[in-house]
Amino acid sequence: VTTDPVSPLPPPPIPLAPGSTIGILGSGQLGRMLAQAAARLGLKCHIYADSPGPAFDVAAATTIAAYDDRAALAAFAMSIAVATYEFENIPVATVDFLSRTVPVRPGAKALACTQDRILEKRLARELGAMTADFGPVDSYDELLARIGQIGTPAILKTRRLGYDGKGQAKIRSLADVKAAFEAMQGQPAILEGFVPFQSEVSVVAVRGLEGAFAAYDVIGNVHRDGILHTSTVPARIAPEAAGKAVDIARRMAERLDYVGVFAVEFFALETASGQDMYVNEMAPRVHNSGHWTMDGAAVSQFENHIRAVAGWPLGSTARHSDTVMTNLIGADYNAWATLAAEPGACLHLYGKHEARPGRKMGHVNRLTAKK
Amino acid sequence: VTTDPVSPLPPPPIPLAPGSTIGILGSGQLGRMLAQAAARLGLKCHIYADSPGPAFDVAAATTIAAYDDRAALAAFAMSIAVATYEFENIPVATVDFLSRTVPVRPGAKALACTQDRILEKRLARELGAMTADFGPVDSYDELLARIGQIGTPAILKTRRLGYDGKGQAKIRSLADVKAAFEAMQGQPAILEGFVPFQSEVSVVAVRGLEGAFAAYDVIGNVHRDGILHTSTVPARIAPEAAGKAVDIARRMAERLDYVGVFAVEFFALETASGQDMYVNEMAPRVHNSGHWTMDGAAVSQFENHIRAVAGWPLGSTARHSDTVMTNLIGADYNAWATLAAEPGACLHLYGKHEARPGRKMGHVNRLTAKK
Numbered sequence: 001v002t003t004d005p006v007s008p009l010p011p012p013p014i015p016l017a018p019g020s021t022i023g024i025l026g027s028g029q030l031g032r033m034l035a036q037a038a039a040r041l042g043l044k045c046h047i048y049a050d051s052p053g054p055a056f057d058v059a060a061a062t063t064i065a066a067y068d069d070r071a072a073l074a075a076f077a078m079s080i081a082v083a084t085y086e087f088e089n090i091p092v093a094t095v096d097f098l099s100r101t102v103p104v105r106p107g108a109k110a111l112a113c114t115q116d117r118i119l120e121k122r123l124a125r126e127l128g129a130m131t132a133d134f135g136p137v138d139s140y141d142e143l144l145a146r147i148g149q150i151g152t153p154a155i156l157k158t159r160r161l162g163y164d165g166k167g168q169a170k171i172r173s174l175a176d177v178k179a180a181f182e183a184m185q186g187q188p189a190i191l192e193g194f195v196p197f198q199s200e201v202s203v204v205a206v207r208g209l210e211g212a213f214a215a216y217d218v219i220g221n222v223h224r225d226g227i228l229h230t231s232t233v234p235a236r237i238a239p240e241a242a243g244k245a246v247d248i249a250r251r252m253a254e255r256l257d258y259v260g261v262f263a264v265e266f267f268a269l270e271t272a273s274g275q276d277m278y279v280n281e282m283a284p285r286v287h288n289s290g291h292w293t294m295d296g297a298a299v300s301q302f303e304n305h306i307r308a309v310a311g312w313p314l315g316s317t318a319r320h321s322d323t324v325m326t327n328l329i330g331a332d333y334n335a336w337a338t339l340a341a342e343p344g345a346c347l348h349l350y351g352k353h354e355a356r357p358g359r360k361m362g363h364v365n366r367l368t369a370k371k
Numbered sequence: 372v373t374t375d376p377v378s379p380l381p382p383p384p385i386p387l388a389p390g391s392t393i394g395i396l397g398s399g400q401l402g403r404m405l406a407q408a409a410a411r412l413g414l415k416c417h418i419y420a421d422s423p424g425p426a427f428d429v430a431a432a433t434t435i436a437a438y439d440d441r442a443a444l445a446a447f448a449m450s451i452a453v454a455t456y457e458f459e460n461i462p463v464a465t466v467d468f469l470s471r472t473v474p475v476r477p478g479a480k481a482l483a484c485t486q487d488r489i490l491e492k493r494l495a496r497e498l499g500a501m502t503a504d505f506g507p508v509d510s511y512d513e514l515l516a517r518i519g520q521i522g523t524p525a526i527l528k529t530r531r532l533g534y535d536g537k538g539q540a541k542i543r544s545l546a547d548v549k550a551a552f553e554a555m556q557g558q559p560a561i562l563e564g565f566v567p568f569q570s571e572v573s574v575v576a577v578r579g580l581e582g583a584f585a586a587y588d589v590i591g592n593v594h595r596d597g598i599l600h601t602s603t604v605p606a607r608i609a610p611e612a613a614g615k616a617v618d619i620a621r622r623m624a625e626r627l628d629y630v631g632v633f634a635v636e637f638f639a640l641e642t643a644s645g646q647d648m649y650v651n652e653m654a655p656r657v658h659n660s661g662h663w664t665m666d667g668a669a670v671s672q673f674e675n676h677i678r679a680v681a682g683w684p685l686g687s688t689a690r691h692s693d694t695v696m697t698n699l700i701g702a703d704y705n706a707w708a709t710l711a712a713e714p715g716a717c718l719h720l721y722g723k724h725e726a727r728p729g730r731k732m733g734h735v736n737r738l739t740a741k742k
């Protein structure tokens with residue numbers, strides 16, 4: 001055994017045998033649910049994170065170390081057959097470093113694109129998809145020029161590291177420009193035009209190691225304060241619009257040599273001829289809007305991600321029940337005992353100790369017969 | 372903090388709060404699936420077993436110690452809010468000892484009864500249920516006398532510690548008597564008359580801390596070589612017979628002050644007027660024939676056991692899909708990659724390393740629309 005951090009291990013077998021260990025970067029609830037899904041298939045998980053989290057309680061092995069700690073990363077890489085991650089803000093350098101020793105799925109290419117709102121939107125446009133008008137903003141003067149092109153209302157966002165509405169500032173009129181610019185705190189930004197959408201939907205889909213593709217039914221999403229509140233399947237959307245959205249998702253994944261589950265969020269805009277679908281963003285990971293699959297589909301998004309990462313055949317994405325998923329955010333969590341008593345409600349709690357405002361504490365899936 | 376092994380802890384709150392730890396005696400696949408279900412509800416598990424097993428990979432804490440190691444048991448009891456077990460052959464003394472410090476659910480009363488085939492059958496008879504003819508056998512002369520009463524064919528079984536067809540010997544004719552008696556190796560035994568049944572079914576049900584009761588749909592079981600092979604829901608059984616079986620299960624649980632999931636196995640015998648239901652045995656734990664609930668029911672038997680043990684309201688036992696569960700025993704496991712590729716099959720592997728003959732390695736649930 002060598003501990004040279006840049007020694008590649010022999011490539012893992014395809015499919016990866018039960019009993020093998022999958023490394024997961026990140027210790028949050030998505031890592032937790034991934035580890036649970038892996039265990040169902042007889043696979044072990046080793047969680048690597050810079051602080052303990054909900055995933056630690058259900059994993060066979062854990063490491064607490066910084067994401068740039070090369071010694072810890074090398075030891076982690078030697079202990080696993082393949083690596084994946086549960087959040088898109090993992091440094092690309094970390095993934096590159098691990099990739100010298102073990103496969104990381106999805107790879108650095110997908111991560112680099114989805115970490116940058118400009119690259120992400122350019123990709124969608126190249127593939128013929130609609131997006132909001134957008135342009136990079138690196139200075140105050142550039143912001144003013146972009147507003148001249150795009151107009152108001154518009155939204156200024158950091159190019160990188162945004163999630164759950166963080167790193168965003170609305171510009172309703174020119175009076176908001178200064179405060180919005182300052183909210184970026186000097187980080188590279190993107191100005192996006194406003195899409196007067198009627199609804200938000202997402203496609204949660206999976207691409208296998210050898211290119212197989214499967215999508216769950218399109219999901220209707222409602223946000224509150226920038227955080228997902230409910231996800232409903234099936235979404236109220238025309239079949240043609242749903243088909244278009246799934247097709248865009250598939251082509252984005254192909255272009256990025258994507259392996260695993262991902263989500264593409266869309267704005268749906270009613271037009272005279274149907275619904276226009278605007279790509280909002282792509283998440284290179286299992287996604288909150290896919291949590292309904294834990295109870296409403298034959299195989300959950302978590303199991304399908306593990307299957308893809310392990311080089312297994314994809315599982316069925318078929319919906320067996322219509323489902324409404326409701327997030328339990330912050331104080332919503334205090335109702336856990338009431339929810340536990342609600343007939344037919346499928347309750348999921350993440351094992352977090354403190355129900356801070358805005359914190360995702362759990363979710364509940366409510367199933368009804370498939371219509 | 373005291374480490375006095377007989378100090379009771381304050382009683383745990385009802386319902387037990389998420390973040391609390393449930394102790395599980397036993398490290399097998401049932402403990403593993405219980406721990407997974409607990410995690411879904413935000414509860415932690417501490418597994419205590421005399422050797423490591425599949426449950427260790429998914430638990431927040433583990434202890435390896437003998438079931439009569441009082442120091443280890445005391446430390447275990449101090450680390451948990453409530454204890455349960457995943458197999459019925461746990462020593463009653465272990466449960467009694469733990470009970471001085473923390474609640475053990477189900478309690479020693481249920482365990483003592485279900486560990487003894489005589490007590491179990493007597494209970495069923497007292498409640499008006501049918502069973503095979505039976506009688507205790509403690510000597511060769513007593514065996515001959517019992518055969519005189521019950522006749523052949525009959526089955527000689529150890530009174531205690533039997534499972535999966537172990538500790539049993541068929542007596543087809545008087546020529547088999549000597550070998551059967553010797554197979555008991557001097558252990559107390561029970562002679563059971565043969566029931567010429569057409570089918571085997573089981574009731575998997577749950578009783579809550581405060582007496583609430585819920586049963587899953589009656590399950591049709593097929594055994595091979597004494598080990599469960601398939602479980603099918605719904606079972607092919609008349610509604611009246613199913614109702615009778617569930618009623619017996621409910622009354623057995625009530626009489627034993629039972630808390631948690633349990634199974635009662637029945638022989639179904641066709642008669643002119645319908646189906647007679649003979650109680651075969653009761654398992655004071657989650658049961659292999661209930662594994663279909665992981666994919667075919669809103670709330671699985673594992674979650675319902677955890678709910679009951681934690682003093683939570685019971686979850687829905689409703690079936691959303693017709694399901695056939697097939698066990699993967701020994702070499703069946705070698706087909707895992709084929710099963711992983713089967714459309715719509717829900718595959719479960721237990722993370723065991725070696726597929727020895729007769730060993731339960733996993734199971735697969737196949738769902739079809741509810742008829």
